[in-house]
Amino acid sequence: MAASPPTRRSTWCSTRTTPRRCCAWWRSCSPPRAVPRSLSDSLSRAGDLAFGNQTQRILEGQGRALRLRAALQAVAERLPAGLRADPALAPALAAAAGPGAATVVRLGYHATPEDAGPGKLFDFSADSLARRWRAGEAGLRAALRLLEGAPPAAPGLTVHEVAA
Numbered sequence: 156m157a158a159s160p161p162t163r164r165s166t167w168c169s170t171r172t173t174p175r176r177c178c179a180w181w182r183s184c185s186p187p188r189a190v191p192r193s194l195s196d197s198l199s200r201a202g203d204l205a206f207g208n209q210t211q212r213i214l215e216g217q218g219r220a221l222r223l224r225a226a227l228q229a230v231a232e233r234l235p236a237g238l239r240a241d242p243a244l245a246p247a248l249a250a251a252a253g254p255g256a257a258t259v260v261r262l263g264y265h266a267t268p269e270d271a272g273p274g275k276l277f278d279f280s281a282d283s284l285a286r287r288w289r290a291g292e293a294g295l296r297a298a299l300r301l302l303e304g305a306p307p308a309a310p311g312l313t314v315h316e317v318a319a
Contacts, residue, residue, distance in 0.1 A: 199275065214259060218312035225255025225310035256308035260298040262319040264290050294319025 191197040228251045231239065238244060266275055267286060275283075298317045 202275075210261070214261075214312060214314060217257070217259075221255055221257055222311040224251055224253065227251035228255050255310050256313070258302065258305070258308045258313045258315070260295075260302065260315045260317055262291060262294040262298065262317050264294070264319040290319040 191200050227247065231248050231251050234244075239248065264287060294317050297319075298315065301315055301317060
């Protein structure tokens, strides 16, 4: 079965069966530049900022949740066996189960001149999708090279940036 091309929206992927998670986010944005020179440039940049800020808020929330889980795990490990068996603590201990750390690779796709403009959010032409797909594949290969042999993630969220 052929893989689907990446979409404009950020995507959260995880492997829940292993203690070490690696997640990939696809972020589409224009290359950094100075002041927009036209209304079209301004509209395009506004869309980039809206999606970029949304991604950043989600990542920050996931990082807080993972750090909290790691802290709960540390407290749970120090509890005497009798307290760990207490049914009143079962919900808190269950919340501590699972990984307290994750690694995220954020793939930053920078639109080509063909993709530029406010309409890029809605451009699903075959050419545009093919360009994005090739960029995503190259970015993911770079991310895998970056992660090869990387140390386990620290408690919370470790974010690596890779340009696609």
